Amino acid sequence: MASRFDGQLRWLHKVRLYPTCAQERALVTMLRVTRELYNGLLQQRRDAWTTRRVSLPSREQYAQLTELREAEPRFAAVYRECQDAVLHRLDLAFAAFFRRVKHGETPGFPRFKPAARWNQLEFPHGDRALKFDTVQRRVRAPGVGSIRLRKGRVVPEFGRAFLVTKNGRWYAVFEGHRLTSPLPATGCRVGIDRGIRVLAALSDGTTIENLRPGSRRRAVVERHQRALDAVTVKDAIGRPLNAKDPARIAAVRRLARAKEREANARRDWLHKVSREIVRRFDRIALEALRLRSMTRSAKGTSEVPGVGVRAKAGLNRALLDAGFGILATLIREKAEYAARTVIEVDARYSSQTCAACGCVCKESREGPCFTCVRCGHAADADVNAAQIILLRAESPPKSAPGTARGRQHDAA
Ligand SMILES: [Zn+2]
Known part of the structure; x- marks a missing residue:
């Protein structure tokens, strides 16, 4: 399918949002309603499959969605295209399921989504749902209002968009496209x-x-982990008994944020x-x-x-x-x-192959050092392996050095 973005690369632009308390409540409600919708539509399809062995066509559910919106005000309150996106997401899950069934695999049936695994609202035509003000300091979302944005780089033209929550924070993700921008050649x-x-x-x-493991951030994560352990009451097999305790919930969130910062x-x-x-x-x-x-x-x-x-x-x-x-x-x-x-x-045996003579031998590798048992070439084991990767990239695949040279000789 040709599109106006042919020859361009997909990219994502993520911006932090600062919703007010009322706006956050509206967003959380939208999450709850869309999740309920997903699980409800999934239930219908499961029933259709388990009792009648038919896969429910999505256009049937699409029509039902329209009726549901007329009957139930809380569904009508959520932007229609977000709900269409939910149906599409379910279609994708089922397409993957039936594809695997067809290939003779035994995949698990698409699963119900718990609240912890439902953290984004999709706007398939984000550019007509989400509107920036002229200076891009606020974005207006249907059913939520005008949300304050983090001031940053200008978001260019976008198509699909998402409102996402992670560890108690909200972000808008805009999907756009950009042309490649070739760098000057270096010959390396x-x-x-x-x-x-x-x-x-x-x-x-x-x-x-790797980023130094003994860093300050690691210490912060460990401190929050100990704090969480201290407020957790466990049963015999280690499951927390006080999962709903506000003090524990706060400790869980502090630990998640510390881990997020470390990962960032x-x-x-x-x-x-x-x-x-x-x-x-x-x-x-x-x-x-x-x-x-x-x-x-x-x-x-x-x-x-x-x-x-x-x-x-x-x-x-x-x-x-x-x-x-x-x-x-x-x-x-x-x-x-x-x-x-x-x-x-193909990186197989790259750690056992000598970059100087091509000899493959397990004994050449000893911990961090590489010393070839045949030619005596000595190098850092990791660097030697990287050189093998480069050699393989530069030479024709699947041919031993001897045969490649032989063929060149024949041609000459
Ligand atoms: Zn060697």
């Missing part, structure tokens, strides 16, 4: 691999640390690192993520560390892995915007 190329003890290593010998600091750091990498290099080689995740099963995933992996080591590893995942995503995004080339590489 780089391979990047996830490190063993550092966040990432570059083939030019640089290593990138780390993300900010990753933005800076990725921006610098994209500025410096024209061609960037990264591991293809799907390939790595298949070979990592023995050690478990970040959520479920494998047997025998020490809890603390597993946690550090998980933090580094999550950090590298975000870094790689940011590099891909910024590279696309700057018209840089990203090459996806």
